[in-house]
Amino acid sequence: MSEPAAPKARKAFPRGELRIVSPSGAVPQPQRVQRAAQHLGELGFRVRIDSAALLREQRFAGSDARRVQALHRAARSRASVVMATRGGYGLTRVLDALDYALLHEAVSRRGQVWVGHSDFTALQLAMLARAGTVSYSGPMASFDFGAERVDEITQESFLDVVDARLEAVGFECPDAPRSLDASGVLWGGNLSLVCNLVGTPYLPRARGVLFLEDVSEHPYRVERMLTQLLGAGVLQRQRAVLLGAFTDYRLSEHDAGYDLPDVVAWLRSRLREYKVPVLSGLPFGHVRTKLCLPHGARCRLLRDGTDAYLVFGHSHGGHHLAPGAHAHGTGHDSHDPH
Incomplete structure (x- = not known):
C-alpha cells in the first residue's frame, strides 16, 4: 500500500505564536513534540514549547501545581493558539485550581484558540460550564502534528479555525x-x-x-x-x-x-x-x-x-470537509488513550 500523500501546502503567512502545553499525561515520545513544532513552524507559527511540557512526575506531565501554572502561563502569554501535546489523564485532578476568569479573558478579549481532544475534554467542559468559554475540539501536537505524515483534512480544518474561515x-x-x-x-x-x-x-x-x-x-x-x-x-x-x-x-x-x-x-x-x-x-x-x-x-x-x-x-468564518462531504458556504496509527 502506498504512503498517504503529504498535506497540500497552504500559504505559510505569519500566524502568530502557538504555545504547546502538557496539561495531562507525560509525553512518552518527546521527539514527536519536536516534529510537531517543526511542522507547525512551516505553517507560519512561531512555536513555543512551554518549559514544563516535557516534565514527568509518575504518569503526569509534572506535578498538579506545575501543570496549572503552565495553563495560566499560556493564558497570560501572547500566544494566539494554545495546543495540548496529548491526552492521557490529569486534568480532572486540577479543575478546582484553575482561574476560569483568566482563561476566559484570554479567549474572549485576546482571541486565543485553545485546542485539543481526549483528556482535554475535561478542561473544555469546565471552561464552558464556569465561564461560557469557547474552545476547539481538534488536533494535538504529539498525536496529530507529530506524526510522520500529517492528515490533510485535520491540518486544513485546524487552519480554517486559525485563519478565521470556519463557517x-x-x-x-x-x-x-x-x-x-x-x-x-x-x-x-x-x-x-x-x-x-x-x-x-x-x-x-x-x-x-x-x-x-x-x-x-x-x-x-x-x-x-x-x-x-x-x-x-x-x-x-x-x-x-x-x-x-x-x-x-x-x-x-x-x-x-x-x-x-x-x-x-x-x-x-x-x-x-x-x-x-x-x-x-x-x-x-x-x-x-x-x-x-x-x-x-x-x-x-x-x-x-x-x-x-x-x-x-x-x-x-470557512470550513473544511471530511472525505465524501461537499462544500457549503464560502470555503472547504497508534492511538493516544484518554
Missing part, C-alpha cells in the same frame, strides 16, 4: 433524518470525560448538539456510560446527538455479535420518545482524520442529501 463543516451521514434541523450549543467530546463530570460544577447544562467519541472502550462500557447520561437527564435535553469514532476495542466470544451498531440502535430507541436524533459518522475522535470543532459555540445541524452540516456563526 460550516460537513460530513457523510446517510442515517440523518430527512427533516433534520437542530440548533443549539455544540458541546461534548470524550464520552468518558463527559460522564466523569456528571454531578459536578464542571459539566455544562447545555441544550444543543452533543458530540461524543471514545477509545479503547468496549461497546457495553460505551452503552453503560450512555445510560449514565440518560439517567442524569443529559441526553434527553439535547437537540441532537452526534457520534464520532469509537475505536481500538476488542470483542469477545461472549459478545455473540453484540457490537457498536447495537449500542447505536439501542440509544436511538431510548431517545425516540424525546425526538432527539442520533447521527453517526462525525469525523472526530482518536483517529487521524478529524474536524476542528468550536466547543461551546452555537450551531445549526442540517441535512443536505446524504450529508450532514454543522453551520456556525460568521465569527468562526
